[in-house]
Amino acid sequence: MKRILIAFFAVLFAQLSGAQTQKYSTFYVQRASLFSKLAITPKDIVFIGNSITNGAEWNELFPRKRVKNRGISGDTSEGVYDRLDPIVKGKPAKIFILIGINDISRGIEVETIVQNMKRIVEKIQNESPKTKIYIQSILPVNPDFGMFKGHMKPQLIKEINQFYQNIAQEYKVNYIDLYSHFLEEGTDKMDKKYTNDGLHLLGEGYLLWREIVKPYL
Numbered sequence: 001m002k003r004i005l006i007a008f009f010a011v012l013f014a015q016l017s018g019a020q021t022q023k024y025s026t027f028y029v030q031r032a033s034l035f036s037k038l039a040i041t042p043k044d045i046v047f048i049g050n051s052i053t054n055g056a057e058w059n060e061l062f063p064r065k066r067v068k069n070r071g072i073s074g075d076t077s078e079g080v081y082d083r084l085d086p087i088v089k090g091k092p093a094k095i096f097i098l099i100g101i102n103d104i105s106r107g108i109e110v111e112t113i114v115q116n117m118k119r120i121v122e123k124i125q126n127e128s129p130k131t132k133i134y135i136q137s138i139l140p141v142n143p144d145f146g147m148f149k150g151h152m153k154p155q156l157i158k159e160i161n162q163f164y165q166n167i168a169q170e171y172k173v174n175y176i177d178l179y180s181h182f183l184e185e186g187t188d189k190m191d192k193k194y195t196n197d198g199l200h201l202l203g204e205g206y207l208l209w210r211e212i213v214k215p216y217l
Helices: 002-021 026-037 077-082 085-089 101-105 110-127 154-171 203-216
Strands: 045-049 067-071 094-098 132-136 174-176
Touching (some): 026 085, 101 110, 132 154, 132 203
Parallel strands (some): 094 132, 132 174
16 A cells, blocks of 8 residues: 555656646647648748737738748747747748747746847848748737736837847848737727737738738738
């Protein structure tokens, strides 16, 4: 009986230790695992980011382009960096990056977010120098829905977007201002016609996003 109890607690401890040391969510691991098995080619255009990118049907929004969705719900700037290898290995034509809002909700320091974006850009430039890079601004949010309160930090969003713009200039890559297009006039809130929870996009929001980035594709 004593041996059984010891064995039971040993297994339980191992399971708990594994749960505590897992860096990313189960969904992240599942989706990143799938992406690692799907080929990227030099003709592809990649959209990488969090749930906002994840939620788009990019190949239907741009049916005449070879667009690959590499969004993972809940992802952060570090998470994007950690899963770049299968993407840069394929030397895609273009990479569109939208990341940072989940970093804000988790209390990650602005300096860390900025450094992670620099690491992302540097890795792409070093390992796939012909790939064109597009840093997209973080979208505005809207606290009126009473949801995702940790994400509702408009001043931080604006601050990080300015840093992203500076990074684009420093590394000679493209910066796309999504932020201003999604604002409710005269406020720093996302217009309610584009969202129903203050963070994620409705169909109208994805159509607007398509129109903004279309000239860059």
